Amino acid sequence: MIIVVSPDATPDDLDHIVARVEETGRTAHLSVGTERSIIGVIGPDDPTLQDVFEALPHVESVHRVTKPYKLVSRDFHPADTIVEVGQGVTVGGVELAVMAGPCSIENEAHIFDAARAVKAAGANMLRGGAYKPRSSPYAFRGLGPEGLAYLAAAGAESGLPVITELMSVRDIDAVCRYTDVIQVGARNMQNFILLDEVGKVKKPVMLKRALSGQIEEWLLAAEYILAQGNPNVILCERGIRTFETAYRNTFDVNAIPLVKELSHLPVIADPSHGTGKVGLVTPVAMAGIAAGADGLMIEVHNSPEHALSDGAQSLTYEKFGIMMRSVAAVAAAVERTLTGVRTPAAVR
Amino acid sequence: MIIVVSPDATPDDLDHIVARVEETGRTAHLSVGTERSIIGVIGPDDPTLQDVFEALPHVESVHRVTKPYKLVSRDFHPADTIVEVGQGVTVGGVELAVMAGPCSIENEAHIFDAARAVKAAGANMLRGGAYKPRSSPYAFRGLGPEGLAYLAAAGAESGLPVITELMSVRDIDAVCRYTDVIQVGARNMQNFILLDEVGKVKKPVMLKRALSGQIEEWLLAAEYILAQGNPNVILCERGIRTFETAYRNTFDVNAIPLVKELSHLPVIADPSHGTGKVGLVTPVAMAGIAAGADGLMIEVHNSPEHALSDGAQSLTYEKFGIMMRSVAAVAAAVERTLTGVRTPAAVR
Amino acid sequence: MIIVVSPDATPDDLDHIVARVEETGRTAHLSVGTERSIIGVIGPDDPTLQDVFEALPHVESVHRVTKPYKLVSRDFHPADTIVEVGQGVTVGGVELAVMAGPCSIENEAHIFDAARAVKAAGANMLRGGAYKPRSSPYAFRGLGPEGLAYLAAAGAESGLPVITELMSVRDIDAVCRYTDVIQVGARNMQNFILLDEVGKVKKPVMLKRALSGQIEEWLLAAEYILAQGNPNVILCERGIRTFETAYRNTFDVNAIPLVKELSHLPVIADPSHGTGKVGLVTPVAMAGIAAGADGLMIEVHNSPEHALSDGAQSLTYEKFGIMMRSVAAVAAAVERTLTGVRTPAAVR
């Protein structure tokens, strides 16, 4: 850590800063410059000291020189992590993962129908929400445990591993019983108690980026899970909140290559939430794969205008099939595979 | 709700939209314009229909014309809500509430000392965190139940009601046992299960705005709590996340008068988190009161450079005393009182 | 336009609003609802009336139902615009445009060398700045007219049309004399006088999106140019400013398909500015093409560590060659061509 001292600091002020650094058990290396003095802090790394040093009188700024996360960092684990999610499906290898299905599990027949449809189009995982985070307390909030059972059964019938959102530690046992992958949603990226708890179970966890989550915060949230002993973490970029109102969220395509560079964890692109508009889902899905994402999460509904949630961003079965063929062509260009899609060659 | 249809819609397309509106039990009022047709939806209000109508083919945009919240709205409850928090202290009346104390409860002696100091300077509530949301899993995360007991005892000794953060439904009983006001932090503004649960208890709740929480989402989060039967909600503006990196957060002063106009709930300003910099806390506290806030939440520490968290934004006891006198002068200008401050007149 | 009136409006208040609408020469269509009354404004479209109606007492909100731009809209011009930029190169067709070169024109030899290098790697346009917008008045601000002459000569030698930034109406004659395409930079997207002036010349104009430019504002800025009689406008997405600090800007990939849907104008992706980091340029270039961009603008320098500006985001000649081969593979997947790249097939 490097401490920059303001020009008005006296020698006594500098001594005080040095003493506080040494009080932490570290060594202070002072260089007195013509304009500003700089103090290098030598010793074990502790990012939380930044706040301590910033509170010192005459300190102008404090610069960290190391990353605050370890277990998720590629520095400490150079090889890509490949997460096994069941039914022989993996996330993070050459084969892309495509998680598709309705926003909400609406009833038993509906999720079975969706499972067959997305499987037929080439998806290799089934998504569906039983606990739905809704801005309004008056909106449909999901079927709960009943929905979980339908989802698991639909996945089993179609041979697709399933993923569903866990919103609270209250429901962790129910969700773990039925799902192959636990989704931690954007609004819970910094629900630290929930992160601790999903870190203690063995299930793979997909951690979505918060609406205003910085890359470093997102990786630290993943670090919470790994620090509790669960290495099976998948990241998911789902769009951030910006000033632009033409779409629900702004898909941050930069995040994909940067996260792949900083971390060994796989990254999924969610263009459904990342755009919020049906017409943008396919091109942004293609962009995500071109940028290096390890797979996609896509909302699909047999009749979006009757969906209980997220209709405006859900693809019909037919549009999903078209999307998959377009994505398969891009996948081939980046040397990834999508084995469930029958005729990618025909597209080109 | 108003549905705007794109110019390429045929009469059949319009019929389809009208039919879907009528399927919801509402009446569709079609006006065919030269450029675009518009459909007014007449009938019971349901904001979640926006998503349904946006999913219809040829729908260009859907405009809500009512607010999605009811119980928190001033339309339905014109008079200001005044929340009683114990020890005769209220939030929302002429007298300002000042909640002050350390970021974290560090040990028993420390919180007792802080309680006496902030009381002496004119604060009428004591704050302190026993459960701390920290970006890094390796940072100090609070003393937990032990801290809660110290906080309650320190408040009792000084005659100050206390406020502390609840991070998870897991800890709701412990927190309710010891605190006068439950704080729901910015990262949990949309932790909907937690909102439900604090709605079921009788304790006052202070709900902080999320880092990227829109005013409407914030009021809907408060609606969750009221909808469960708890009317004692206090809002807290604590700064939002923007592109500006010169401060930790950007205090959104516009939010204060707007929320007072839209809702009957009291609003507290938190310039400690709203700026993240000691030097800005006092002027922004003064601005918050000038804009109509019902009180302040301020981080105070006997030695910020030794604080276990948030040192860079904590005022010393001395600086807090100076702040209180400056705030008292502004309070008088807006016809509010701060009875704990001994000599506001002397300042002017 | 639709005017939503607040519930407290009396019949007299409604009459006043209706009268003001009629004063503008339009017809007001009033529907009195149970909660709110709504007034439809029938007659010629004028987006600037929104502000007038919002100023009326008891008006809660005003909703536009038409787009504020005409000439740039695909509604009025369904076919894609293809801009001819000279030397047989076009922007907007099947063949992608790749504009490459140094951030600044540094000296004569340097730009000639860059022109040959980017041409060899498959670029079909040469970029270089003679007038540089710099945050600091003390930074290198470009060679001015001397640089323009070098750029034109380098382009002529290599057979590449050239593009360079015009920062002020002061320099319009000099820039028009030497360049094939005038670039209007992000900081000038709403320099309306400059937009008027480049609208009056015949040269193609590439209009970059502002750091916080909304899609609608960007299209309106293009409308300024078309409204003056110049139809040869190319749009360029170059990243927006968000809360994320891990990159210089956030490339907004959503903008590409949305702008292609709303407008007939071609769109270029600039991943150099859109990321600000060398390591992200290639994957984001690939993403831009996958999402439907009509080409790329890329900063290339023989020795980025000696560049007079933007070194941190400039590709070496070698890295640019690798990027072009990766982009060519994605181009083939989306049925676009990049004829300058010799061996795309070999990549796959």
Place this chain on the structure above:
Amino acid sequence: MIIVVSPDATPDDLDHIVARVEETGRTAHLSVGTERSIIGVIGPDDPTLQDVFEALPHVESVHRVTKPYKLVSRDFHPADTIVEVGQGVTVGGVELAVMAGPCSIENEAHIFDAARAVKAAGANMLRGGAYKPRSSPYAFRGLGPEGLAYLAAAGAESGLPVITELMSVRDIDAVCRYTDVIQVGARNMQNFILLDEVGKVKKPVMLKRALSGQIEEWLLAAEYILAQGNPNVILCERGIRTFETAYRNTFDVNAIPLVKELSHLPVIADPSHGTGKVGLVTPVAMAGIAAGADGLMIEVHNSPEHALSDGAQSLTYEKFGIMMRSVAAVAAAVERTLTGVRTPAAVR
């Protein structure tokens, strides 16, 4: 400047970085750490070297330790700048500056009427736009030179110095002839040629912050003007662009005390643009003064619903009078004066 090198750098890589530093005529001070090596750059300060060093292989980050501006910095000019704007009015002293009037100069009678009204309520400067930046090319863009003449005459009659916006170097002579203060608008904050030109004239300049202008960029924009020899610069905070859609802009109250700390230049608050909503103007004006602003810029119109621009944020004459009395009460609390307001004492 401090260069942080990534852990994978070899001794040769370090030598290469050191050599590049020395090539710039500076000394490199290398400290090899256990995790990362750090290189301190000793010698004359040049912020543009940051980009050069970031382009070096194996450089992880570069930290500036000095501020990139000099002339605007309080470090080099500790005393507050007080700008004389004519008619005995100053900006930056104990007396607050209040610049009020219509958004646009609409006709001769209108601006004379507005001048008398705002003067009567206590304003000491007259504002009005003759050149209007409008998002749409089809909106009213101002009366141009004719408007300037009306404004100057109205100011002269009422004894108020005038301020008006200059949008382009094209109009600098006309604007300088008629105005006392040149306003550089938010969209031109980084129109560097315009900044150079207003730096060359003697007139005071009020520089508004850009919609997404960082504090450092804003101060650097002011540095452009001072660097050309014009020390009479006034800053103006007018709201920034954020994710919040409930108001047109988000007034950044933090900016006021921070800019006063970093710079000696006076700062004006513009709550009209900072909120975009009539109902928020008065509380945010009060907040701005409480936070330390040196004055206000307020849009006032005799009939906002007939204003040619910005009606939704314009105060009527009556509301402006009420606002002035509220502001006067806050001014007294912060030991500032507003001599034009007749009865501040009566308010309290």
